[in-house]
Amino acid sequence: MDSATSVARLVPDELEAPPLSLRELVWRRFRRHKMAIFGLVMLVALLAYAFVPSFFISEDYANHTDTSLRLHAPSADHPFGTDTVGRDILARTIYGGQISIIIGLTAAILEVLAGVLIGAMAGYYGGLLDSLLMRFTEAMLNIPQIFLLIVMAKFFASGIPNIEFLGREYSGSVVVIVLIIGLTSWPYLARIVRAEFLSLKEREFVLAARATGTPTRQIIFGHILPNCIAPIVVTATLGVANAITLEAYISFLGMGVRAPTATWGNMLENANNYIESAAWLWFFPGLLIVLTVLSINFLGDGLRDALDPRSRTL
């Protein structure tokens, strides 16, 4: 859109209003994005679904096995049916959702930490460090992530103790899954951050910062990094969806989070043996994964448009 028409559309009080901060600008663009708002609303609903009912339903109930109730079809008592050992699927999708969402978030944080650190180092310092880090990144990208995940999941599979956290007991494999997803997801982000750093470090404001004796660490994290926040935010958002899907993939293959802890992914384990006989077993957790990933992708798409400095629409 050219500037003449966009200026002409502004109403007078918008022209006299103080300039918008970045956050206001982004929010303005974001809320115009219908799909993104839809994604955000759906995501809030899904978060509520996973976290609010835990005040009414105990985790013991979600993990309670009763073999006399195995593979019961959905009914009034068990709206989503029961699984192979008679656990209530509704309760398990609630507690499983918490773990799945937490896995998604923490793995994405790990991905961002690793990706930003490696990308920033390679881009800022250049030279030998850059070529070493980037060759390693490329090598990681040459093997599909799922293969790396399977080998690593199997490697760490044996003898993980359960952990206590906030008064609840979790299978230690949750931590393992978060670690391996985070540690195999960063290469894309590292390449993006490196590219941003390569161009940004040549700019005048970096030269000025250096001339005034700003410490290198502050130049990297205080001056350059905030300028490439947009792709990082978008990648992090999509990274959450990606981590949830990956958790589901390796759990589906039987190498994911171990019992008793439920996740949407490990509820799908062995689902292909029950495609015919017990569709409710895989349909509900599968649907929840799809809805979560879909809404996060919508959100990420909206953020991408809203954070893009070239998009001038208000």
Add this chain to the structure above:
Amino acid sequence: MQAIPLIFILSIVLFVLMQNIGDPLATLGGRTVTRAEDRKRLARQLGLDQPVLVQYVYWLAGNDWTKIDMNGDGIPETPGTRKGVLRGDFGTSLTERRPALDVIGDRLPNTLLLMLMAEFVIVAGSLLLGIYSALRQYSFFDNLVTGISFVGYSLPIFFVALVSVYIFSVNFQRWGLPHLPPNGMFDPNVGETVGQVLVHLILPVFSIAFISFAAYSRYIRSTMLEVLSQDYIRTARSKGLTRRNILFVHALKNASLPIVTIVGLDLPLLLGGAVVTERIFAWPGMGRLFLDGVSRGDTPVVMGILMIIAVAVVFFQIVTDLVYAWLDPRIRYG
């Protein structure tokens, strides 16, 4: 090209990881428990008693330049026979006692068949969809395709696969309609005929294609839109060329440049993406071999598959560059 030495660095990490996966010796004895002295002898003969790095060197470069200890007296006396990966010897599968490359070679055609069929369907289908929505930008059909492809992009493959099996195989059978087979590569009662394999291909190919249509057709749509607004298209139109001629000769050739890139980069990834698909549809391909290999600790097979995929990725990157230069004469690799 620089990536190749790095694949080998990564291969050290993977090789070391593989050492702690499962116990290959436990699966060798079949159902009988292996005796301790047999275990020792087996480990020695398979070279599993060596330190990890020695095993890695033997795997990478072979051991025919040195002597190994076979009878357990601590003195190496038998000359080694392995040639190593660098000379094309991927070692012997620990569970099948055959060269790992043969074991993989048995499965590779099945995976390639599945993947190439899927890629063909993806490209053909998304070309149709992409071009059609580009020609009717913002029409109802265009918006519909956009919406569906967005959903498809977010779907995990197992969900598409499970739902499609549930509908087209289970429920069609229940309703007495002609139904598709849910898994396998052919009906054992009929045998491996072309027709059988094709029928068994439909559901897995559909599942893979459905989630990939999204990215491809969006890509084709946007490049077509870009190309169609170029001056030379207007020139072609003013020369009085037919619409079909403009679309498929002038526009499509230039619009296909970015498609070549994604196909080239995706093909090897599809090879890997087969893991989950092959598991659901019980397709006897490389992905399932990989899963079996991992669960049995069969290092030569697992490492072989990983190396083949890594090399395939590099190979396809080079092929993509060459095709690119052929399609776009402005690009020259010096």
